[in-house]
Amino acid sequence: MISTSVHIIFVEVLAFGPGNLTNIICILQHPDLTVTCEERVLNAILIYCSQSKELNAWDRVDEKLLNSMPELIFGERLNSLDLFLSFVRFPLLPYEVLKLLERSNLSRHITTFRRLVKEAISFLEVGLTGPDKDLNVRFQHRRSSFRELQFICDGDSNGLLYFAGTSYGEHQWVNPVLSKRVSITASSPVSRYTDPKVLVSRTYQGTSFAGPRVEDGRNTAWWMVDIGPDHQLMCNYYTLRQDGSRAFVRCWNFQVKYMFRSIFLHN
Structure with missing residues (x-):
């Protein structure tokens, strides 16, 4: 979970908006720009500069350069x-990724790209001494506001909703719906079967049920968890608690609200 107000603006402006050159440079230089990996900065810049309507990684742009x-x-x-590439901290990329970039069409066609990639590879292979290492931000890690929530087992006290219930480590656990740290809605109106605070409670109650709802001509049933505008989640584990009845969930999707993209499909 991270504080991502600058990061959200960065993705939206670079990926979709026409943007003002000065504003974009300010975002790229902002000390609070927090990303999961430096490759995302490179991807966002390439998306913006190629005016792509899709969120593609650098390799998709690289493929286009095969025939263009x-x-x-x-x-x-x-x-x-050329200007934006100078703000990518290439030395923070994994060595294997840098070697791929070195052999890419991007390196072959774009001089600035090739120079920065070679500089990063040289830094990782032989290091850099002297004043440049301390003065050049490309060789420094970004300031991070990430908090790792380490999964141990189902029902542990290390998950997102538990962390939100402690006001992010400030006090003992309180139901995060009651403390308004998270917001939960369902496809059915609120009732004893769709009580948001029951869904995140630490005591199991088999009464949470979301009924179907017609959306875009289709019957859908869903629960939505909103962790707030100032936080973002990188999810690598999640647990769906069943009540042991014959009406258990058989086919379902794990989606993110951003364009309601499916992350995991369970069939």
């Missing part, structure tokens, strides 16, 4: 690309 030229893919934003 940078002038056609980036157009009038090609000069901006």
